Amino acid sequence: MNAQFLASADRSSAWLTKLIFWMGTTVLALLLAGPAAAQASFADRAASYEAQKTMTISTIRFPETKAATLNFIRRRATQLQKQEETPEQLVAEFSLPLSAVPALDSLVGTFGYVQENNLNRRNQEPRLEEQKSEVRADSLRLVRLQEKLLLAEPSSAKALELQTQIDANEAALRRQRLDRSRYAQHEGHAYVTLRLFDEVSFPVANRKVNFVNMPGVEFGYLFVANPKLGLSAARYQGYSIKYLVTRGKSYFNLGIYKPVSPRAEPSDSSFINEMAVINFGQDFYPRNFGRGKRRFCNLYTSYQLGGFIANRQGARSEFIPNLNLGMGVEVVKTKHVLLDLKGSYFVPLHGDSRSLRGVLAQGAFNFVF
Numbered sequence: 001m002n003a004q005f006l007a008s009a010d011r012s013s014a015w016l017t018k019l020i021f022w023m024g025t026t027v028l029a030l031l032l033a034g035p036a037a038a039q040a041s042f043a044d045r046a047a048s049y050e051a052q053k054t055m056t057i058s059t060i061r062f063p064e065t066k067a068a069t070l071n072f073i074r075r076r077a078t079q080l081q082k083q084e085e086t087p088e089q090l091v092a093e094f095s096l097p098l099s100a101v102p103a104l105d106s107l108v109g110t111f112g113y114v115q116e117n118n119l120n121r122r123n124q125e126p127r128l129e130e131q132k133s134e135v136r137a138d139s140l141r142l143v144r145l146q147e148k149l150l151l152a153e154p155s156s157a158k159a160l161e162l163q164t165q166i167d168a169n170e171a172a173l174r175r176q177r178l179d180r181s182r183y184a185q186h187e188g189h190a191y192v193t194l195r196l197f198d199e200v201s202f203p204v205a206n207r208k209v210n211f212v213n214m215p216g217v218e219f220g221y222l223f224v225a226n227p228k229l230g231l232s233a234a235r236y237q238g239y240s241i242k243y244l245v246t247r248g249k250s251y252f253n254l255g256i257y258k259p260v261s262p263r264a265e266p267s268d269s270s271f272i273n274e275m276a277v278i279n280f281g282q283d284f285y286p287r288n289f290g291r292g293k294r295r296f297c298n299l300y301t302s303y304q305l306g307g308f309i310a311n312r313q314g315a316r317s318e319f320i321p322n323l324n325l326g327m328g329v330e331v332v333k334t335k336h337v338l339l340d341l342k343g344s345y346f347v348p349l350h351g352d353s354r355s356l357r358g359v360l361a362q363g364a365f366n367f368v369f
Helices: 002-038 042-047 062-076 098-108 125-151 157-185
Strands: 051-059 079-085 089-097 113-121 189-198 211-214 216-224 235-246 250-259 272-284 296-312 318-333 337-348 358-367
Touching (some): 051 062, 051 098, 062 079, 062 098, 098 113, 098 189, 125 157, 216 250, 235 272, 235 358, 250 296, 272 318, 296 337
Antiparallel strands (some): 051 113, 211 235, 216 358, 235 250, 250 272, 272 296, 318 337, 337 358
């Protein structure tokens, strides 16, 4: 009698140990699976969506555009994942039906300068088929493990090992079903990452210097405002090499200008009969006229800083610094060629500036080398 009671107690103790072990492993698997799903990374969240969209916009009307963006998110977004605000910028991550993406593009197009607007779509069918195969394989494996557990001794180490494998398999199946559910919910939606920043208080955000290799030739025609007999001609013209080094655009000029109609006698040793021009210049696009992104007629302002070597008929050559300020228009602009016209005021920084300054008209053609 005592032997039977002890045997029964041993079996009960074994089953209780098994039950406690099974409950512990199940709870542990749930604890590990839950936070992992809830705290999925950006890549995991975005991967389950049919499309991913990235937008970066700069604006000079930050308060109004921020309010319009948040209002759009409240009205059209299906879920807001992230929202970070500072006085200079807004960063938001949210999901949006693909049918609402054109409305978002139209809205941000009125804000200012769209620096980045990318939409990447992917075919989710291969991933969905892969998930189905994984679920079928793990389900069959779970059935086999459960069958083996029924044949094993309840209190044996083999039974405990099988139970551990069953618990891990069930946790994997729960994760896979959760993934399939998430993919199904996100079908026909885009994951949007939008960054809006104030260009006035945060003017250099996300600005990149794009170096280029674009040599070219430039023709210049200088109208001297107050030519002086024996010193300067009324007009000078010449050609120069114009080398663009950034798409911004920054460039170097190196050329020769000669008088069109010399106003000097051979004895006028101070007359400038040649200008060897060396300049560095930059062009700047206005905010409201395409910012240099258009194919035709991009307006810009410019400066050139450098100087020229004034070669005189009978005297020593002299280097004279100069500064040009002007405006121009890119007549044609593609990825490979650039044709632009420019007018500027030519100001030599010299004692004879009054007799040398004037209006400088220039036309240049550059190409990608």
